[in-house]
Amino acid sequence: MGYPNDLLTSRSIIKHGGFALIPPEGLVNNVVPGFENCIISILASPKLGASFVDYIITMSEGGRTTKGFGGNGIETFVYCIEGKIKVTIKNEDYIIESGGYVYCTPTETMNLENIHGNNSKIFLYKQKYQSLEGYEPWVVVSNIKEQGEVDYDNMANVKIIDFLPKDLAFDMNFHILTFYPGACHPFIETHVQEHGAYLLSGEGLYNLDNTWIPVKKNDYIWFGPYVPQCCYGVGRENLSYIYSKDCNRDVIL
Structure with missing residues (x-):
């Protein structure tokens, strides 16, 4: 970034436990183990008051996860905003492009890999699953189209x-x-x-x-x-x- 060109200002509004507005200008890169060649910003988390975690991620060339994301009671969801990524769940690969998404059950993990020639941008989510007797969720792969x-x-x-x-x-x-x-x-x-x-x-x-x-x-x-x-x-x-x-x-x- 270098030296600022003007006064330091922000549109961010943070009301812990209430609500938050987070513009892109204030985001920083969070180092998250298990992600390679990815620019990750953690948007919402329990530290803010949320019961889930949201991430916005730019996956560069070679961007991928090196260990499973989610599982052990944690359900996950990924939405492809731009680019093309491969999502692997239980040795099965799913290819999603802009508008594509994958829901992964809390009993499995997902792995992500950027297979686009340029950067891919994704919205990623995780939450502790609240079980209900007699019901089990399943993997969902689709596109908004x-x-x-x-x-x-x-x-x-x-x-x-x-x-x-x-x-x-x-x-x-x-x-x-x-x-x-x-x-x-x-x-x-x-x-x-x-x-x-x-x-x-x-x-x-x-x-x-x-x-x-x-x-x-x-x-x-x-x-x-x-x-x-x-x-x-x-x-x-x-x-x-x-x-x-x-x-x-x-x-x-």
Whole structure:
């Protein structure tokens, strides 16, 4: 980076246990054992107040994992933003490109390898799986192009894509939510579920705990439980983001 050219400023907002906005300008490279030739930033973690861990990773030429990621009760998920990667689970290889994703069960590990001629960019997630008697999740491999988008809450200018099956075996899901310019949530949401959202395109105004905050492509937002939240899509292109949501489970006391 070298010497700064202006005053040191940031759009970051960190409310531990509440919510966070993390723009790309402040991200640093985290050295994570088991990853080679990868630029890794840990976005959300229990240190922030999240019950999961989100990463944004640029895999350079030769980028790969050298040991299994997840397993031993930890479920994992990877989404390919750009490039092409190979995901290996239990000696079976899956090739995913932009828009492709893989969910790996908590009983298995996944290995990742960049097989693109240039860099590949991925969004990676892990969480401790909350089991449910009589149900076992399975590996899911797909692409958002195969899922298709539908209207969100009966609004034609807001679209949603669901990634995982609607089955009690899964204690979480991933979605892509897209707002056309001028579109918004139907109401201000206040709920027990957490989200970790990475903005894929566009600009918006997000209400986080009753404060309106401008957001844009490549920003990351963590939403803690019960934080009031909603947004408007603004600008010239659609506001679109991928996000996780815990589901299908009661609260553990």
